[in-house]
Amino acid sequence: MAAVSAALTTAVLPVFLVGASSDAIRADLGVSETAIGAAVTVLFVAVGVTAAPVGRLTERVGATRALRGGLLLSGLATAAIGLLARTWWQLALPLVVVGVAIAMVDTGGARAFADRVTAGRQGVAFGIKEASVPSASLLAGLALPTLAVWFGWRASFLAAPALAALVALLVPRRVARTSGEADAAAVSEPTAPAPPQVSRSLVRFAVGVGLGAGAATASATFLVPASTDRGLSTTAAGVLLVVASLASIAGRIGLGRWADRPRAVPIRAVAILTVVGGLAAVVLIAPVAAPVAAIAAIVLLGAGWGWTGLAFLAAVRARPDAPAVAAGTVLTGLGIGGAAGPLTFGALASNLSYTAAWTATAAALLTASALAASALPIASGHPEAASPPS
Template identity: 40%
Template structure:
């Protein structure tokens, strides 16, 4: 049952969940935003960037189901503290010891593991501390964390990477993550008790696995399109004629657009009556249009396409998590873990894009990405129908 919490406790939960998710996302988004500088210094190309980003998301996919149960066992605050510390270790490792692709990928494995723990822990914190009538807003704010990290990464290109060097940007990310581990604070005395081992052994399978599989497929396809855009947008922008500084600023502006979309969509979920997954489909469709503009190319279309592509393909996750966790309020960690393996799309997206770009053309890779986003939108539409038919009424306080 969703627990009710005071307004102050709910606001603090939103802030902690959001900032901890930002901290966990910094290493991979700094890698994507500084792809030009990192790949030049470590001597690898387009496929290497895609593979490095895919390493992060692949680790999340492989560990998320287990770590979802760990988050339910350890509790939200303890899990977020561990996750933030792990993200800091990863960023510091990249800053100080990444001298080749394999070292960068190895530290992104650490980061991906930390992020896989942070996601269900943050969801658990929100479901336990935020009133049901504010849950859409809470997830919108929390899911604005990754584009916030992306925006910070984009701004760091002209501010840090092109001035004192990209390694200093990762050092700053490490400091931020360690600070977050401290800021999470001790577990509140009123926190829900961790799930006991005997109780965990009695857990029943999650309801309606067919619907969950469909939703996970849509989420994975959306994740694939989004991760490809994030991994290659800066590189594509510079190839189209934009300077590295301008490309970084457009990347930051696109991330800001994604933040706005996620927050507004979350508020809409609380205040309007509609099927949230239909909104996911609309956002993914808009993102596909933006990716098509990137496929068309040209310095005039790339900024507009980038904003639409990132805001659309990255705008839907907050609404998605709101929909599925509202349908499964008693097991937020487990349902997060059950969905999160779909982040394998984050592996296939960048790798597939890199292979197509290297062997066919950049345009072909962008058109394929747009098609994947449209398939994700269709899966969300069908998922909305099935979830509405199968889900029980939302839990109330």
């Protein structure tokens, strides 16, 4: 669990380093907020496009190789940004590689948890894994008033590869399956390829996940510049990002523990949390005082971004025979949403206003709630969850 969580934190760290350092990157590379949003977009396009095939690959090669391979790719790509980025393309192309790395690490983690963690503890396991994403946001926020302010934005990117190498050492070479599983094969050993079909409800759920994730990712990516636009200093905005990330971390872990209860329905919780996040975004539409906006931002990332562990848990429960494939389906939604979200937010903020960007964020979260509620058939215990995929 520690290895998977650390691996995902490290793999997604570059995207939040870009967001937290966006003002400095724009000044250095001579690009706009829209261009920064586009750079983050290509990363999530790569995640969305590669998630499903990478999930099938992970079923073949096993969790250990997927996790270590993803860390290697992420570290090399992050170093390339810190050393070589002088134009927008030199920023965007390494982020494509980071996107593939995220897909490898995320599906590898799902495969490992499905094999190693008992059903009654998978909720907290996935919650801790998904807490890795706001943990990366937290690290980016900490890097802003430390490394970036004192040594420049490139210093943060050059420190990340060392972290990737260290985390790769934590990944176990072989992890036996939980006693009582079908066999005692290691997670790192190849498994038979899983059928690619998924239910319509799972696809619909993935679409809702995409909308919610796009809104939440854009909020985290642009929280620092949006806060400085309201009058906060860069350091204060970085601290706000840290606090909001901590709220999201606590939410993901706490919700994971709740999801392990016998009567818990993760998808219903996703629908409720995205509504709460959407209402927090509504508050940010108005020209409220900075303290009120800060509280709304914390709620937005704590609730509106605290449900992704529940999403993966619901998907894996829907396809226990092929957890990496199920995780890849959800990750496709996350990737496509993460691609569209920052691009849309950045374009609206640059061409219209942050008010327009927060309006779109609220609408996306509320729509995501409706789609999640419509996908209740994949909930554990529902007839469709036990039926063959369509």
